[in-house]
Amino acid sequence: MSSSTEPTPTSGSGAGVLAEIRVPRETVNDDVVTVQDWHARHGEHVRVKQLVCSIETSKAVLEVEAEAEGYLEIIHAKGAEVPIGALVGRVMQSVPGEGAASASPAAAISESNGHSAPARSSNRLRDRIESKRSDAHAPVGSGAAAPGALAAPDASGHQLPDAPITTQTISKKAQRLIDEHQLDPRSIFAGLGLVREVDVIRFLEKRVQARKQESPPEPPSPAEWAKIEPMPTPEPRVQAAAVNSAYLPGKSKGLFGDAAASAKDRGNRSVMWLAWNYLWRNWFLGHMVRIAPRGVILKLHKMRGVKMGRDVFIDPTAIVETAFPENITIGNDVRITAGCVIMTHIKAPHYLRETGLVPVVLKPVVLEDHCFIGVNSVVMPGVTVGKASVVTSGSVVVNNVPPYTMVQGNPAKVIKQFPRPE
Amino acid sequence: MSDLLDQYPQDLRAALTIRFVEQRLLKLFSEGKLFGTVHTCIGQEFVGVSVARCLNDADTLFSNHRGHGHFLAYRRNIVGLIGEIMGKSVGVCAGRGGSQHVQQDGFYSNGIQGGIVPVTAGMALAHKMQKTGGVGVVYVGDGTLGEGALYESMNIISKWDLPVLLVNENNLFAQSTSQTQTLAGDINARAEAFGIKAWHSNTWEWSKLFDNMKACIEEIRRTGRPAWHRVDTFRLMAHSKGDDNRPEEYVQPFREKDPINALLKQYEHDPRWQALIREIEAEIEQAVQQAEGAPWGTVDDAMARNTQRARGYRWVRKSFEKEKGVASVRKGLEQGMADHEHLVVIGEDIESPYGGAFKCTQGLSARWPERVRNTPISEGAIAGIGNGLAMRGMLPVVEIMFGDFMTLCMDQWINHAAKFKFMFNDKVRIPVILRTPMGGKRGYAATHSQSIEKHFLGLPDTQVLCLHHRYAPALMYADLFRTIELPTLVIENKILYGQNVHAEPPAGFDLLFTDEVFPTARLKPELGAHGQADVTVVCVGGMSIDVEEAAVRLFQDEEIVCDVFMPTRLYPFDVGVLEQSLTETRRLLVVEEGQGFAGFGAEVIAQAAERFGHLGIAARRLSATPNPIPAARPLEQQCLPGASAVVNKAMEIVREFVH
Numbered sequence A: 001m002s003s004s005t006e007p008t009p010t011s012g013s014g015a016g017v018l019a020e021i022r023v024p025r026e027t028v029n030d031d032v033v034t035v036q037d038w039h040a041r042h043g044e045h046v047r048v049k050q051l052v053c054s055i056e057t058s059k060a061v062l063e064v065e066a067e068a069e070g071y072l073e074i075i076h077a078k079g080a081e082v083p084i085g086a087l088v089g090r091v092m093q094s095v096p097g098e099g100a101a102s103a104s105p106a107a108a109i110s111e112s113n114g115h116s117a118p119a120r121s122s123n124r125l126r127d128r129i130e131s132k133r134s135d136a137h138a139p140v141g142s143g144a145a146a147p148g149a150l151a152a153p154d155a156s157g158h159q160l161p162d163a164p165i166t167t168q169t170i171s172k173k174a175q176r177l178i179d180e181h182q183l184d185p186r187s188i189f190a191g192l193g194l195v196r197e198v199d200v201i202r203f204l205e206k207r208v209q210a211r212k213q214e215s216p217p218e219p220p221s222p223a224e225w226a227k228i229e230p231m232p233t234p235e236p237r238v239q240a241a242a243v244n245s246a247y248l249p250g251k252s253k254g255l256f257g258d259a260a261a262s263a264k265d266r267g268n269r270s271v272m273w274l275a276w277n278y279l280w281r282n283w284f285l286g287h288m289v290r291i292a293p294r295g296v297i298l299k300l301h302k303m304r305g306v307k308m309g310r311d312v313f314i315d316p317t318a319i320v321e322t323a324f325p326e327n328i329t330i331g332n333d334v335r336i337t338a339g340c341v342i343m344t345h346i347k348a349p350h351y352l353r354e355t356g357l358v359p360v361v362l363k364p365v366v367l368e369d370h371c372f373i374g375v376n377s378v379v380m381p382g383v384t385v386g387k388a389s390v391v392t393s394g395s396v397v398v399n400n401v402p403p404y405t406m407v408q409g410n411p412a413k414v415i416k417q418f419p420r421p422e
Numbered sequence B: 001m002s003d004l005l006d007q008y009p010q011d012l013r014a015a016l017t018i019r020f021v022e023q024r025l026l027k028l029f030s031e032g033k034l035f036g037t038v039h040t041c042i043g044q045e046f047v048g049v050s051v052a053r054c055l056n057d058a059d060t061l062f063s064n065h066r067g068h069g070h071f072l073a074y075r076r077n078i079v080g081l082i083g084e085i086m087g088k089s090v091g092v093c094a095g096r097g098g099s100q101h102v103q104q105d106g107f108y109s110n111g112i113q114g115g116i117v118p119v120t121a122g123m124a125l126a127h128k129m130q131k132t133g134g135v136g137v138v139y140v141g142d143g144t145l146g147e148g149a150l151y152e153s154m155n156i157i158s159k160w161d162l163p164v165l166l167v168n169e170n171n172l173f174a175q176s177t178s179q180t181q182t183l184a185g186d187i188n189a190r191a192e193a194f195g196i197k198a199w200h201s202n203t204w205e206w207s208k209l210f211d212n213m214k215a216c217i218e219e220i221r222r223t224g225r226p227a228w229h230r231v232d233t234f235r236l237m238a239h240s241k242g243d244d245n246r247p248e249e250y251v252q253p254f255r256e257k258d259p260i261n262a263l264l265k266q267y268e269h270d271p272r273w274q275a276l277i278r279e280i281e282a283e284i285e286q287a288v289q290q291a292e293g294a295p296w297g298t299v300d301d302a303m304a305r306n307t308q309r310a311r312g313y314r315w316v317r318k319s320f321e322k323e324k325g326v327a328s329v330r331k332g333l334e335q336g337m338a339d340h341e342h343l344v345v346i347g348e349d350i351e352s353p354y355g356g357a358f359k360c361t362q363g364l365s366a367r368w369p370e371r372v373r374n375t376p377i378s379e380g381a382i383a384g385i386g387n388g389l390a391m392r393g394m395l396p397v398v399e400i401m402f403g404d405f406m407t408l409c410m411d412q413w414i415n416h417a418a419k420f421k422f423m424f425n426d427k428v429r430i431p432v433i434l435r436t437p438m439g440g441k442r443g444y445a446a447t448h449s450q451s452i453e454k455h456f457l458g459l460p461d462t463q464v465l466c467l468h469h470r471y472a473p474a475l476m477y478a479d480l481f482r483t484i485e486l487p488t489l490v491i492e493n494k495i496l497y498g499q500n501v502h503a504e505p506p507a508g509f510d511l512l513f514t515d516e517v518f519p520t521a522r523l524k525p526e527l528g529a530h531g532q533a534d535v536t537v538v539c540v541g542g543m544s545i546d547v548e549e550a551a552v553r554l555f556q557d558e559e560i561v562c563d564v565f566m567p568t569r570l571y572p573f574d575v576g577v578l579e580q581s582l583t584e585t586r587r588l589l590v591v592e593e594g595q596g597f598a599g600f601g602a603e604v605i606a607q608a609a610e611r612f613g614h615l616g617i618a619a620r621r622l623s624a625t626p627n628p629i630p631a632a633r634p635l636e637q638q639c640l641p642g643a644s645a646v647v648n649k650a651m652e653i654v655r656e657f658v659h
């Protein structure tokens, strides 16, 4: 039991300390013992060998004497539960300031947190339950040899009537929202013991709905984004037959590669169109998005043919399809971060393609509203990333991602489901 | 010289009966009518007769694998024995016991060499405490002089002045092995070293044996002191049917001087003798016929009674005083001593002022000096003494200082306590309690920190209880003392002794209990109508503290909701208690501090797979790393699961299994 996490004594540093009063280890059982009583008041003058404190262990009551003459400073009040070795008081050179003498035992417990792992844990729990339903758990007398007093189960026998809940545990995420919106969880979530983020969101949703009926809509707050309707997404235009034909094996290895092979292979496209497409859209604009100022990047992508909604962010190092950007649809408020690759086509080397081992693929990609593509992730052709979903960094997404879902890995798998505002 | 037939009519009749019954048994064996084997005592009959003639119904007799003669001399129940060996319902144990496991009115035999000696000591202690005047008699062969349990018991028998007669049947052989190969030193000097008076007789001078035995047993009754009686004798037939390697020329001289053979020759033409023989043979024939005609016994609902499956569980709230685990254990024991006059506590270092290594018995010996006893360091013997006490209506509570030492009690637990009820056809009750603390996290290292409960799970007709911080030991002990029927192992926990046991759940959870005598506690998350728990967590013993901390952390940090179950009874255990929770979560995590392989977690998961497999349940175990527990704190922390490990495991299962 170290002293590094000891509560701060009232009178500052070690100056003026004549002797420390610590909890000795007495039995093999106890890690935590109780300050049973103080035999001198805070600030009282004590002499050497004077009995100052009684500590209750599971075996006996230990009497602790002052080892110096001076003024008693009480750090842990009567009733406090303290770990072995803890500093419960000190003998000071001068009268100490207001100490823990008046503090509640509960406070002393929470102060003594952070020693060894088990001690901390149990203290933490004990601290939290301090005020929990003291009415529902009136202690029985020591003479109770019969099984503990029971709250009768109801007639159906399986479900108990709900006990009144007076305290709650609130998850950190829920707490963040509660703080942000300055809510009072006790009144709002009465009847709920564990308060989750989804509970808060649900409440906020309802509140927004109620307010909307009274007054015109306010600008959406972060907690209300969930109910923003996705923009109408145009049907992705995929001319698979036409475009695929461009990849059929050709003999010419000209400037435009396979794409310029033959009129038949080119479908209905003219050679000039392909040249323009390649030079301007795929080569020039494709390079410009990497060096253009941020404000221009989105415009350039749109010029390339990417369809996108409002508030989209695309990092300059992301590759948003090199050859067929028109097959990509991006909703509102989407972030595509550094190093990501969004692909709508797969074109393997000649051998693999011609032997049919890896056929050419050309499929549209849809990134729905509010979705987030973490750095260095790859989204493969044909994938739809659902509304408000997260692709965590370095993932390779080969399957559709359902809305409100977090995926991770290669191939990306679902690791979490977000609460969905209903 | 007066006529032997006039002088010892009953004794000769008994000896002849034993001889003829065993010869008939050998014949039945040859005819293929016996399943298993028979150990006969042909040649040794007068030992059993010499003892039985001095005993009365207050006494108790313990025998071994070669006990037919001991039984017939004492209980005279021919059809009960033959029926038992033939496996029929007319047998004294209805065929459950067989040749080596015979029981009737104060007669018990068991097939574990030496193991019955501590049981005898316990029985004699009960006789002494109940002032019955009864003596405990136990037979040990010369081969059994190699067993440690014998010497642990002799030490205690002498130290505690127990009325015990140890009869050493010295027939020079153990199975196939000659005493010359295995026996060091002097036989009677062994007893004398323990301060036990040693007698010496033989079966060839059987009338002298009768006199010596009478004097010896009378002296035990008079002084209350134990005695040792070495009786030299010889087994004429094989150890077990057909396995005699001794050369015929070695056995032959013994056959000639055998006392019954001598009598048969002496009285060959005496009409009284002939009539006696006819009478005995007719009796035996009738017994064989009766046994052959009798139906087989049954094992009735043994299966059902050891695999209790409850009829749906009702959940109730309970309340009890918040106090340190050790205080609650002490309170439970103290209340038990006050409420139950026949409750006896024995163990090492348990008397005041020391009050046990963990102070659980502090103050008890001061209040009840007669009923609380320090023992020598003899875990095997004191477990056996507990068995003996329980068999005579006492309520023994045996403290085993550290759970690790339970290994030394294994034989008494598995081969004695767990067996007697069923094996003796439900005629024997053995309500013995072994209490012992398990668990590490105190730096006591490899041999004082283990959680080895798994080695005691699954023994039919025993129960294993396990303390955790959500049910008061005092309540558990009160219920145990009130309801005990079966040998019960109570696993306490070293960490728990110094922690508070209390009924106030952490905020956001409800604390519920099944309405069983030994309830499973449940920390049920209070989620309201919309919420569902994410993972069902079952934890063993002291892990309850870490699991509870983890459950709170998991919710606060990760919004992972745990539904936590803390069983108070580990065996029998029925997974049905998890049904409703598993249907909701479909994820099961079992946390135990001991080794996972074939442990409690394995059992819970196996049962869950069998019962709820259709739900597609994902399961995980969290247990100690597979190595002995190291001493240093950081090393120990790496090996034994704590709250953080529980958090990680729960996150793992929730992430990996998305339903």
Ligand SMILES: Cc1ncc(C[n+]2csc(CCOP(=O)(O)OP(=O)(O)O)c2C)c(N)n1
Residues within 6 Å of the ligand: B065, B066, B111, B112, B113, B114, B140, B141, B142, B143, B144, B145, B169, B171, B173, B174, B175, B239
């Ligand atoms: C603990 C134990 N070990 C081994 C055996 C196997 N066993 C049965 S009888 C026997 C020989 C016993 O010899 P002894 O004690 O001299 O008795 P005897 O058979 O000569 O009457 C042995 C080794 C057993 N039953 N129990």
